[in-house]
Amino acid sequence: MEAAEATAVEVVDLATTPLRELNQRLHDLAVSPGPRQWRVLNPNGAHAVACGLDADVQVEVEGHVGYYCAGMNKRATVRVLGNASTGIAENLMS
Amino acid sequence: MCGIVGLFSKTPEIEESLGEHLAAMLGQMSDRGPDSAGVAVYRDPAPAGSSKLTLWSVDRLQDWDALCGELRNAFGGAPEATVRSSHAVVIVGADAPEAEAWMRQAHPEIRIMSAGRTIEIYKETGRPEEFVRQFALHELRGSHALGHTRMATESRVTTEGSHPFSTGFDLCLVHNGSLSNHNRLRASLRREGIEFQTENDTEVAAGYLAWRLREGASLEQALEGCLDDLDGFYTFLVGTEDGFAVLRDPIACKPAVLAETDDWVAMASEWRAIATLPGAAEARSWEPVPGVVYAWERAKV
Numbered sequence: 001m002e003a004a005e006a007t008a009v010e011v012v013d014l015a016t017t018p019l020r021e022l023n024q025r026l027h028d029l030a031v032s033p034g035p036r037q038w039r040v041l042n043p044n045g046a047h048a049v050a051c052g053l054d055a056d057v058q059v060e061v062e063g064h065v066g067y068y069c070a071g072m073n074k075r076a077t078v079r080v081l082g083n084a085s086t087g088i089a090e091n092l093m094s
Numbered sequence: 095m096c097g098i099v100g101l102f103s104k105t106p107e108i109e110e111s112l113g114e115h116l117a118a119m120l121g122q123m124s125d126r127g128p129d130s131a132g133v134a135v136y137r138d139p140a141p142a143g144s145s146k147l148t149l150w151s152v153d154r155l156q157d158w159d160a161l162c163g164e165l166r167n168a169f170g171g172a173p174e175a176t177v178r179s180s181h182a183v184v185i186v187g188a189d190a191p192e193a194e195a196w197m198r199q200a201h202p203e204i205r206i207m208s209a210g211r212t213i214e215i216y217k218e219t220g221r222p223e224e225f226v227r228q229f230a231l232h233e234l235r236g237s238h239a240l241g242h243t244r245m246a247t248e249s250r251v252t253t254e255g256s257h258p259f260s261t262g263f264d265l266c267l268v269h270n271g272s273l274s275n276h277n278r279l280r281a282s283l284r285r286e287g288i289e290f291q292t293e294n295d296t297e298v299a300a301g302y303l304a305w306r307l308r309e310g311a312s313l314e315q316a317l318e319g320c321l322d323d324l325d326g327f328y329t330f331l332v333g334t335e336d337g338f339a340v341l342r343d344p345i346a347c348k349p350a351v352l353a354e355t356d357d358w359v360a361m362a363s364e365w366r367a368i369a370t371l372p373g374a375a376e377a378r379s380w381e382p383v384p385g386v387v388y389a390w391e392r393a394k395v
Contacts, residue, residue: 044365045366045368046366063375064379066366086349
């Protein structure tokens, strides 16, 4: 069971899921357990993707992001498979 | 902040859906500029011997048909007005300089948004989403187009203060940034005979380009002149009859993204506007280098 949980990847498609919902779910990880690996699809240049993380998790964003991606990060690993713009990983907390 | 978008079609399919794509791109730039919006669309060339004027009237009950009657008396033909909200596009049976001169003299109360062979400029205060709806932007077909969403910083929010500014026949400019020497430059350009309708800093840049072109500079030379003569920060997108050009100031405080596929060339302040286009994921994309003029034009056959 532990092995399956460790490798299970939570996939969120920003083409159909509001960004606010993604970021809220990522914020919730600071206070309650949840998936450790995340894949974000179709960022399409959105701003503030995966901001304010405070948990030991990995987030992989497939595509180009806009401004301030992964800002105010504490403990997480965020990987962007594409281009990033102004303020990438700004205000790192740890 | 302001947002800029530009789209240049390379295929009939993109020409057909130009307005739709422009509307989507403009919508993405709404956050950058909620005050006003405007576009320049290059489409539907006026027949030889005639020219196209895009006119704006404050009077919501403007009698465009009566105006067409006057134009018929002055120049012959059967001019018709295509009305889009507060604007009207009129084909006049005379070349652009003559048509414009007549309008200024006969109807100084009507603002000429653009003049030329193919250009149509529409601009208005209010949110970009409202502008798109009001002008039924998605209906427009054309070869290329520029758009702008405004966050006014140096002058008031007015229709005339919105971009694009037309600097000459089939020529226009949109701007993200702000100029600091615009007052001094406006005064020098006035002495050179360039006229201004607003206090807007972008209008000064447009006037500067018009002056340089009048004095014989190529578009590229005129844009390069901006690097020496304009003080401030800017990303400029200039529209011409045949294409468009992009220039960022040497420090490049203001953003710009360019992208190209086999079907289109696009420019925007942010990638998310370009992401709306078909094939964007596979496009070649890059940031224009500061102080370098990038230009695309349709080859003349």
